[in-house]
Amino acid sequence: MTEVALQAVDLVRRIEGDVSHTLVNGIDLAVNKGEFVAITGPSGSGKSSLLYLLGLLDAPSEGEIMICGQPTSKLSESERADVRLTKCGFVFQFHFLLPEFTSLDNVLLPMRAAGVMAEGAMRERGLALLGSLGLAEHANKRPNQLSGGQRQRVAIARALANRPEIIVADEPTGALDTKSTEQVFSILRDIADNGQTVIVVTHDPALAARADRRVHIVDGKIAEITERGGAELVSPSIAPCEISHA
């Protein structure tokens, strides 16, 4: 049975000021467990704003986001932070690794924050994650001793640390060379193929083409949803999966 990992219902994000601005304007989207979704669209169309809502980094003005069936709109800030820490992993264009920490210590940070594993088990998992991303020999190096692609892979290992249901990535290959871009593509594809859910904002058509679905945003709304292989879905706002309200 298909399981929904994340569901957005009529999401709106408005910025109020002298002039009010609607960044996200009524988005409905359900993303299945293990699905790889690419969010595309012109610059300024609201892709990052949508992604931040989906990853609970920002709160919607209207609408609901359910993570693994759990509604999030009425959670307190600390409850939201807890869901973020345990259910979501983040990768950005810039790696945001702590410069004074080694790769391993950076990967251990989310596990330490969650506080559910013993030190030895955390280190074992951190080393295994780094090893799985081809970074075994770089575990004790600091970010300034690594290439851009290696730093981004450490950031991906950190995002995976707490076995999150959903990986949210904003232009993860935007600052990388072709070879590192290819590695990061493959890693994200593998993550989804192994059952975690991946949602990526990208301007890169090659990355979007490797996603299971491409959600094209224009003016804060879904303009088109395309399945891998090119078939455009009939309705832009309905995902082919069951909706869970558990």
Ligand SMILES: Nc1ncnc2c1ncn2[C@@H]1O[C@H](COP(=O)(O)OP(=O)(O)OP(=O)(O)O)[C@@H](O)[C@H]1O
């Ligand atoms: N906090 C804010 N206050 C006012 N306007 C904002 C704010 N955040 C974003 N915007 C505006 O909202 C629109 C959508 O921004 P967003 O970053 O989501 O677009 P994007 O599609 O990710 O763009 P890009 O591809 O260039 O990164 C843009 O016009 C942006 O300038």
